[in-house]
Amino acid sequence: MTLSDRQLQLASMISEDAAARQWRDWRWQMRHSVRDIPTFERLLGVTFSGKERRDLELTVAKFPLAVTPYYLSLIDPQDWRNDPVYRQSFPMVAEAIIGQNDMTDPLAEDADSPAPNITHRYPDRVLFYVSGVCAMYCRHCTRKRKVGDRDTIPDKATLSRGIDYIRRTPQVRDVLISGGDPFLLDDGKLDWILGELGTIDHVEVVRIGTRTPVVLPYRITDDLCAMLRQHQPLWINTHFNHPREMTASARESLARLADAGIPLGNQSVLLAGVNDCPRIMKALVHKLVQNRVRPYYLYQCDLSEGLSHFRTPIGKGIEIMESLIGHTSGFAVPQYVIDAPGGGGKIRVAPNYILSWSTNKVVLRNYEGVITTYAEPESYEPYFCDRKCERCDLQLNLEDAPEDKALGIAQLLADADDTIALTPQGNDRAERREDP
Numbered sequence: 032m033t034l035s036d037r038q039l040q041l042a043s044m045i046s047e048d049a050a051a052r053q054w055r056d057w058r059w060q061m062r063h064s065v066r067d068i069p070t071f072e073r074l075l076g077v078t079f080s081g082k083e084r085r086d087l088e089l090t091v092a093k094f095p096l097a098v099t100p101y102y103l104s105l106i107d108p109q110d111w112r113n114d115p116v117y118r119q120s121f122p123m124v125a126e127a128i129i130g131q132n133d134m135t136d137p138l139a140e141d142a143d144s145p146a147p148n149i150t151h152r153y154p155d156r157v158l159f160y161v162s163g164v165c166a167m168y169c170r171h172c173t174r175k176r177k178v179g180d181r182d183t184i185p186d187k188a189t190l191s192r193g194i195d196y197i198r199r200t201p202q203v204r205d206v207l208i209s210g211g212d213p214f215l216l217d218d219g220k221l222d223w224i225l226g227e228l229g230t231i232d233h234v235e236v237v238r239i240g241t242r243t244p245v246v247l248p249y250r251i252t253d254d255l256c257a258m259l260r261q262h263q264p265l266w267i268n269t270h271f272n273h274p275r276e277m278t279a280s281a282r283e284s285l286a287r288l289a290d291a292g293i294p295l296g297n298q299s300v301l302l303a304g305v306n307d308c309p310r311i312m313k314a315l316v317h318k319l320v321q322n323r324v325r326p327y328y329l330y331q332c333d334l335s336e337g338l339s340h341f342r343t344p345i346g347k348g349i350e351i352m353e354s355l356i357g358h359t360s361g362f363a364v365p366q367y368v369i370d371a372p373g374g375g376g377k378i379r380v381a382p383n384y385i386l387s388w389s390t391n392k393v394v395l396r397n398y399e400g401v402i403t404t405y406a407e408p409e410s411y412e413p414y415f416c417d418r419k420c421e422r423c424d425l426q427l428n429l430e431d432a433p434e435d436k437a438l439g440i441a442q443l444l445a446d447a448d449d450t451i452a453l454t455p456q457g458n459d460r461a462e463r464r465e466d467p
């Protein structure tokens with residue numbers, strides 16, 4: 032695959048003797064990552080005013096800058112201020128403004144950390160942070176407090192403590208390896224982590240979150256893919272936010288992963304001035320599925336510090352979902368989610384399709400505005416569900432259906448115990464009852 036004129040120009044500006052082969056070497060890209068404002072100005076051919084540069088320096092001192100030459104080459108120099116690649120990779124002065132609702136750790140990932148480098152939030156799965164390094168420090172990163180301020184990779188002893196937690200916690204059946212970017216580890220270390228997880232019987236599936244196909248596609252080497260395919264079942268989620276990121280190099284990296292038998296998903300973040308547009312999002316999801324990547328989540332932007340300028344109203348996300356559901360293939364539609372501030376996990380939000388219902392009919396509307404009815408069954412015999420009823424015994428091999436505690440609304444719907452209401456902590460009325 033030939034380099035674009037812009038990439039050849041950048042390569043020669045970065046290093047006089049840079050050959051095309053070096054451009055495609057991910058370690059060369061990392062060594063020449065742009066980490067300061069003067070280099071960025073020189074390579075992009077722009078000059079910030081004195082005040083803007085001073086403000087940007089302050090921002091970069093708090094939230095560091097790193098952009099691979101590859102990702103930089105995607106910025107349109109003619110309209111760089113409005114460019115979606117520029118906006119994701121280079122700070123704006125607004126990033127230094129900490130809004131009144133901003134939080135350092137809005138998802139309370141550190142509070143839910145029972146072991147080093149582990150967040151255990153949901154009952155059956157954990158997040159395992161294996162790297163503090165990213166190929167690019169996304170300006171919208173929710174984990175700004177963790178990544179970018181120190182290019183650290185935890186040592187084996189620290190990672191072993193996380194693996195030990197997973198080993199002694201049998202309810203964990205799904206491990207999401209994240210960071211930073213796990214693909215910034217060398218193949219050997221990643222192979223070791225995946226191998227250790229593979230020895231734990233109760234871990235049924237491992238996922239890796241990486242943005243390298245977007246910002247450093249040359250990281251997806253044949254050697255990496257050959258190693259990954261030894262560790263099935265393995266899923267990979269990547270993070271494309273805009274169709275402009277789906278270059279020939281990015282597409283090739285996705286094809287290599289898919290050809291290694293790895294199912295691919297994509298998590299986008301809804302960002303003002305980047306992808307807050309139904310047409311852009313539709314173009315993105317179409318490009319993803321063409322390249323064997325299933326759109327998985329569309330995230331509402333989190334309340335992390337310095338992200339106010341990226342946030343959109345939730346109504347914008349609903350509008351985008353309204354333009355996708357029914358208007359394109361179901362498997363091309365991501366789930367729109369809000370990650371609950373305070374650590375409540377992901378909450379799905381969507382346009383309303385149920386308009387009303389009675390005991391015998393549900394009134395629904397479709398994506399075109401057609402209003403229709405669905406007749407409920409004339410007879411349906413409800414059954415008592417205590418989460419281990421006769422039906423389970425009869426219809427499932429219990430080894431395949433481990434008994435599980437019902438939680439939250441599922442607990443109210445089940446008949447496993449006599450809970451009939453969930454009451455928030457600190458509820459005055461409940462406290463009066465306890466302490467009349």
Ligand code: SF4
Pocket residue numbers: 164165166167168169171172173174178210211212241242
């Ligand atoms: S690659 Fe992921 S973890 Fe790293 S800066 Fe971007 S969003 Fe954050």
